[in-house]
Amino acid sequence: MAGVFEGVEVEARGLGVRGGHGWVYRHVSLHAAPGTLTVVTGEAGSGRTSLLLTLAGRMKPAEGTLTVGGLATPRRIRQIAALGLFTEVNPFDDALSVREHLQERLRPHGFLWRRRHPDAARSALAHAGLDPDALPHGDRTLTRELTRDQAVRLGVALALLDQPGLLLVDDADTGIPAGRRHEMWDILRGLADQGLTVVAACTDAEEATGVATTLLPLPVPRSPRLPRRPSSETTRGTTPGRRAPMRPRKESGDERPPPRPARTAQVHALAAHQGRAGRRDHAAPAVRRALPLVVLGSPGEPEPRTGGPRRGGPSRHRSRRRGRPAEHGGRGP
Template sequence: MHSTPHGAAVRATGYGVKGPRGWAFRNIDLVAEPGSLIAVEGPSGSGRTCLLLALTGRMASAAGTAEVAGLPLPKRTAAVRTVTALAHVPGVTELEPALTVAEHLRERTLLQRRFGGPLRALLRPRRERTAAARARIDAALEAAGLDLTTLPKGDRTSVRDLERPEALRLSIALALIGGPRLVAIDDTDMKLSDDERDLVWATLRALAASGTTVLAVCSKAPQGAVVVSTAAREDTRDDDKEAADAFAEAGRA
């Protein structure tokens, strides 16, 4: 008997998203097995964010076909959203600067318990629920490579006091708390030194190797990734920010 892989397979053929000013991207072909590290490569404004949002069921496509974890898009967008999670996506899942790391983790855990978990979990004794939540947080922090003891004030450190790599890792940990089959990260390599970039990619490779599919937007794909390019074509427009803004206004899924 074969067990179903935890990660989500991702497939797309001739995939495209069209915004008010034209195509954000089009003619995207992608085949990635569960547990893949998928790098969406291209310059800023080439539709990278739109592709990330479309493949996680948060933006409607206009051409081609796609499938995530066996769920067809756009027909099963709601189901795709339940098996995917967004980490860092500017304008969509930004961290609150005034809140501490602990407050972000506690808030995400409470939301997951209330809306993302089975009803029977709410009936468990409080001590068991607390222990289970702590275990989920610890596992997510470890997978994201965020060591709270290295932060200026531990988990009481405000987000505004985090360095860029630490904030990125916190956003990844928050996305992992719900146990998604695919986690998506935007602007993965932005404002990182070469050493910081290498460490972040090493973390994402390890996460993928553990079984969770990773979809990461970047300016330059790392070695060994499944690469899909949104490099600007003559029939595309700089519609990335506008489409992401429209998504945010419609409601953060």
């Protein structure tokens, strides 16, 4: 890394990403030239992180157009864009040290590349403003021992090892004390001054106003309110699209129970049967005729056909359990 980066041009028009609960963000347009710092600001739920992931080729927009360095497909955009620390996307391994994270990031480049660039990790840490000597255990410090601003700087250093043309940093001010936020913005501004295209997201852009090339505020998208479902009382006896008139409220003394529905002949017969069943243990003959009960082997059962076993007859397995085997279709003892 020679210290001068080759930034790329970013052109987005009418971008929008739709999720399961509606639009995450919509109607976003921006232009970022090489060597500029674009700051995306917005509250939680405004889609800041999703917008950065879209610019990096990690999310596919539902509407709009996007070109990064003249490339339009997400697969090719991912080759020239690098992510800083995204807590929900590429978190650190708490069991690894700073040195181990740097070695893991350099491993995909191959052994020959590491030999040609022996100081690549040291140069990346310097551009990110992270001094290993200032850490508790040097570069052997575990990532869980880093402060928030040190973790963000390490994420920037790891992204610079990929030699990107576009750097994206999420939550650049989250969890960082107010006295150190301006240092983080100065670091990102310094990377942009060396030719890199930087897009960072934050919640408060007050301290980034003086260093940002472009400020892009994102409003929180409002999902359309669904109409309330009318109740059965308001829709009973009305035509579709018209609401039933409100009934006048009665006085407490005039309240009467609603009239009971008229009984049909079947309801009367059932009630009479239930009353007789409470006095006697057997069912009425009318109920027997209405609900016939078919029992296998009863006198009303048709005779089995000759030449074949009768369905439902005793099986050989059941006869053996009783100790008296019988052939299928035969009559038991």
